[in-house]
Structure formats: C-alpha cells, structure tokens
Amino acid sequence: xxxxxxxxxxxxxxxxxxxxxxxxxxxxxxxxxxxxxxxxxxxxxxxxxxxxxxxxxxxxxxxxxxxxxxxxxxxxxxxxxxxxxxxxxxxxxxxxxx
Numbered sequence: 157x158x159x160x161x162x163x164x165x166x167x168x169x170x171x172x173x174x175x176x177x178x179x180x181x182x183x184x185x186x187x188x189x190x191x192x193x194x195x196x197x198x199x200x201x202x203x204x205x206x207x208x209x210x211x212x213x214x215x216x217x218x219x220x221x222x223x224x225x226x227x228x229x230x231x232x233x234x235x236x237x238x239x240x241x242x243x244x245x246x247x248x249x250x251x252x253x254x
Contacts, residue, residue: 182206
C-alpha cells in the first residue's frame, strides 16, 4: 500500500544528515499551493537548531497563498476548463470562427 499524499500546505517527515564538520542538515518535503511537492532544507550546529531553522522556513512557506482562489484542489475539471478558456479569451488567443 502506498503512502498517502502530503496535503497542500503541509510537510512530511524530517531526515537528518551530519557533515564531517559537525553541521547538521535537516530536510523535508513540502506540498506547495500549486500541488507540487518540493524539498526544503536548513542547517545548524545541532539537530535542534537545524530543526528550528527548518520550521521557520516551513512557516514562511505555508503563509504564502495564491491570490487567485478561483480554483482549488477540489475544483472540478469543468471549472478548470472554463477558467482556462476565459484566460485564453482575455489574452485574445482564440481564433474567431467565420
């Protein structure tokens, strides 16, 4: 059974790596508002410091929301097509039938 998707605006589990110099790097995946999963990372002199730095980055990332909320992850395909056609019409990219 596969893992469930990370919901939009949230992050997954943290993974840690320690370099030879003792610097700790922590990484996770964050599902952005466009639905894409992206890796976010931070580092610090200790695991706790690196985790705090990563949480600051995640909080800032989660607070950035799209301005246009016409479409949501729950929108239907029909709504997406209507939005897309209206956008093309606004840009005057539709060919007029004769």
